[in-house]
Amino acid sequence: MRIAVAADGPRPDSNVEPVFGRAEWFVVTDTETEGVIAVRNAHRDDREDAGRSVAQLLAAARATVVLCGECGPKARLALADAGIEVLAASSGLVSEAVARYRELTGNVPRQ
DSSP: OEEEEEESSSSTTSBBOSBGGGOSEEEEEETTTOOEEEEEOTTTTOSSOHHHHHHHHHHHTTOSEEEOSBOOHHHHHHHHHTTOEEEOSOOSBHHHHHHHHHHHHTOOOOO
């Protein structure tokens, strides 16, 4: 599983971005390898269809889940079309949001 978090910076200690399509970064955690990569959102200033473009960007990064503050209906539809689950109302640090999601789903890191 790959968890992408909309963020204001490229690291796990960055803050969760309140608006999905306008996030400057997506911090992606691979739950199999525990690896983390940062993907810059080149579409954050797009006037139209930012959500669809970002969904394609995250699909290319093989994200399966997106955590963010808010996600509009068009972006939700684009993410669903790409097979990506959305969990809005996330906040705090990226690492905290990922940990909460993993606790909720029972997908905790191996010791």
